[in-house]
Amino acid sequence: METSEFIISGDTAGIEWRVPVFRFKGRDAKAPSVYLQAALHANELPGTALLHFLLERLRKADADGAILGDITVVPQANPIGLAQSHFGEMQGRFDLGSRTNFNRDFPLIALVERETLLDDLDRRSAADRLKRRLLHAALGADLVLDLHCDDESLQYAYIDDAFWPEAADLAGELDMQAVFLSDGESTAFEEAVGHAFKHQGGDRLKSVPGRLAVTVELRGRRDVYPDMAKRDADGVWAFLVGRGVVADPAYEAKPYAGPALPLDNIEMVRAPEPGTILFHRNIGEPVKAGDLLATLITRPGAADGTLEVKAGHDGLIATRSSARYARRGDDLMKIACHEATRKDRKPGTLED
Template sequence: MECSEIIIGGDTAGIEWRVPVFRFKGSDAAAPSVHIQAALHANELPGTALAHFLIERLRRAEEKGTIRGDITVVPQANPIGLAQYHFGEMEGRFDLGSRTNFNRDFPLVALAERETLLDDLDRRPAADRLKRTLLHMALGVDLVLDLHCDDESLQYAYIDEAFWPEAADLASALDMEAVFLSDGESTAFEEAVGHAFKRQGGDRLKTVPGRLAVTVELRGRRDVYPDIAMRDADGLWRFLAGRGVVTDAAFEARPYAGPAVPLDNIEMVRAPAPGTVLFHRDIGDRVKAGDLLATLITRPGEADGTLAVKAGHDGLVATRSSARYARRGDDLMKLACREATRNDRKPGTLED
């Protein structure tokens, strides 16, 4: 195992950021290569815990000579966000300096333009240098996994339709309860990788066999426990074994049995008015159109001071907000539905 650091100089004097990188050299140049990173949103830590236990297992595999493909693991990809606290709480998702989501505004380049990501790097702000360095690393491999989590959530993933259904093996290995099929039209890290993979010279590819760029949502932000992290690390190991990145004689392929739905089929349940949130349904529940999902206490103490929030479609409650006060328009839930829930969604991400 090789341990190194990405060093990102600060935008003010006397500051620098260090990003630990763990590399395992494979024995077979023909085996797939992998980039795994966690906590790009610095306050989403289930992936960091998973990476910790996965690295332990990879160390043992390296001693046994069972690593076939090159593997890079970045267990805490965003030290800039990790240090940004606001009134005692880590921000993590948005850069306080630029007010930009740490998982947005990644450059969209073709694969052949990979080296241009590093042009004039020293002239760019620290957050941009971090993004370009991570993307440059990722575009040098075959399989890219960006580990995130939601607020309160089932285990699910965003997977570009260009990588589906080949990526069903990842969904199976990690026991995902849903897959959201994305359109690859945002500037998030995973979609920037997918943009390059689909543009390898000539026309845009509709499918990219042997390649993968995926955002894995490892349940909710509070789901950081040793047993869960070890189980998820085992799941990721199974994926690596199935793709031939590592050797495991005990590996057995399993089909993915959960739903895979396009983003047009995700009902974003939003608060129609501000108020205290009383949830009636939990993640994992299956609901019918018209079912009561939450009650908003909009005017406490008044006879007509509540507002019902109901499901617009049949679906699976995939995520739920952990906040118990909502502003007007705040996201309360995501429902994974069998049919399209709207016809006016713009391409790109579901949330900022």
């Protein structure tokens, strides 16, 4: 195993950021290469715990000569966000200097343009340099997993339909309860990788066998427990074995039996007015159109001071907000539905 660091100089004097990187050299040049990262949103830590335990297995596999393909692991990808604390709470999703999401505004380039990502880095902000270094590293691999989590959530993933259904093996090994098929039209990290894979130097490819770029949502932000992280690490390990990246004679594949739904089928349940949230339904529960999901106490104490929020479609509650007060328009839930929920959804991500 080789350890190194990306060093990102700060935008003010005396500051620099260090990103630890772990690399394993495979012994089979024909085996797929893999890039794994976690905590690009710095306050989403289930993936960091997963990779900590996965690295234990990879070090042993390295000593046993069981690593076939090159593996790069970045267990804590965003030291800038990790250091941002406002009134005692980490602000790991948005860069406070530029007010941009750490998982947006990645360059959309063809794979043959990979080296241009490192051009003129000194002229760019620290957050932009970090994004370009991470993307450059990822584009050197065949299989790319970006580990995130939601607020309160089932285990699910965003996967470009160019990689589906080949990526069903990952969904099965990680016991995912849903897959959201993205349209590849945003500037998020995973979709920037997918864009490069689909535009390798010529026309856009409709499918890219042997390649993968995926955002894995490892349940909710508070789901950081040793047994859970070890099970997830075992799932990623099994995925690597199944893809021929590591060798393990005990491997048995787990099929995926859950739904794979386009983003048009996701109902974003939002608060029509501000208020205290009283949830009536939990993640993982099926709902029917018209079912009561939450009550908002909009005017506490008033006889008519509540507002009911109901499901617009049949489906499965995939995520729920951990907040118990909503501003007007805040997301309360995502429901994975059996049909399209709206006709006017713009391509791209579901949330900022």
